[in-house]
Amino acid sequence: MSLTSLLLEEKKAMLHVQEAKKKAQEILQKARREAEKIVGGSAEEEKIKEVLREYEEELKAEAEKILNQYRNKVEEIKSISEDLIEDASNLIVREVLHREL
Amino acid sequence: MSSEAVQALKDEIWRRAREKADKILEEAEKEAEKMLEEARRKVEEDLKRRIEPERIVLRRRILGKAIMDGRRMVILARNELIEKAFEKALEKLKTLPQSNPKEYEEFLAKSLRKAVELLSESGEKELTVYANERDLKTLEEMAKTFSSRPIKFRFEKADLLGGVVVADPDGRKVFNNSLEGRLSSLKPLLRERVASILFKEVKTR
Numbered sequence A: 001m002s003l004t005s006l007l008l009e010e011k012k013a014m015l016h017v018q019e020a021k022k023k024a025q026e027i028l029q030k031a032r033r034e035a036e037k038i039v040g041g042s043a044e045e046e047k048i049k050e051v052l053r054e055y056e057e058e059l060k061a062e063a064e065k066i067l068n069q070y071r072n073k074v075e076e077i078k079s080i081s082e083d084l085i086e087d088a089s090n091l092i093v094r095e096v097l098h099r100e101l
Numbered sequence B: 001m002s003s004e005a006v007q008a009l010k011d012e013i014w015r016r017a018r019e020k021a022d023k024i025l026e027e028a029e030k031e032a033e034k035m036l037e038e039a040r041r042k043v044e045e046d047l048k049r050r051i052e053p054e055r056i057v058l059r060r061r062i063l064g065k066a067i068m069d070g071r072r073m074v075i076l077a078r079n080e081l082i083e084k085a086f087e088k089a090l091e092k093l094k095t096l097p098q099s100n101p102k103e104y105e106e107f108l109a110k111s112l113r114k115a116v117e118l119l120s121e122s123g124e125k126e127l128t129v130y131a132n133e134r135d136l137k138t139l140e141e142m143a144k145t146f147s148s149r150p151i152k153f154r155f156e157k158a159d160l161l162g163g164v165v166v167a168d169p170d171g172r173k174v175f176n177n178s179l180e181g182r183l184s185s186l187k188p189l190l191r192e193r194v195a196s197i198l199f200k201e202v203k204t205r
Helices: A002-039 A044-078 A082-098 B003-099 B101-121 B133-146 B179-198
Strands: B126-131 B152-157 B163-167 B174-178
Touching: A002 B003, A044 B003, A082 B003, A082 B101, A082 B179, B003 B101, B003 B179, B101 B126, B101 B133, B101 B163, B101 B174, B126 B133, B133 B152, B133 B163, B163 B179, B174 B179
Parallel strands: B126 B152
Antiparallel strands: B126 B163, B163 B174
């Protein structure tokens, strides 16, 4: 009697394991389908465009910074004193008059 | 077998079965996660491989243009200032006969002397001296100092700021020592020196 009930219990336990195996297969199949969907995703072109759009915005901001640096240099050049222009023009006059003819 | 012993065996059977089932499910979950991770990594790599060349092109286009535009702005600003110095020099040269007549006369005499030396060395006996109306009389007087040389001078009025242009009769040999001629021929040589005076304190590159 007790041996029979043990065998029955053993069978139930095996079914429990079988059930788990079946569930595991389902999990793997679902993952496989999802992975295929990810790899062959049709949204990829859109993703590329989006990434490039974002990168372009970053670059434009960087370009503006570069241009600002040059604009500062231009301002610095424009603020050069009249004295230096005077010195430079004196050099030119001297050279025109005195450089070996 | 006592009923307690049977129960103990049943419990053991179930403990092992549950353990095995849990392990199977746990491994399946891990494997599934690995599959998804691998798929995501593949997509990322593919995306990177496809995007990278376009990123490089974009970078070169946008930043390259900014650098080029910036450099152009700086060069234009530099040139503008250099031109301003040359314009100022030209104004000074225009008024030199009034502001410093002695220096101007020395220049005029030196210009004529050099022209005569060079052209008479090549055997010219007749020279035409071009100068502005104001300087012609002075130059005629100066020419008299070359009486030791057998040269015949002809003086012609020309639209010059100052200085002289001396030529042989058929105009094949010309010695241009006008103020504007000298300024124009010296300009390329002087640009760097002028720039170094103007921009010694400005890093423009």
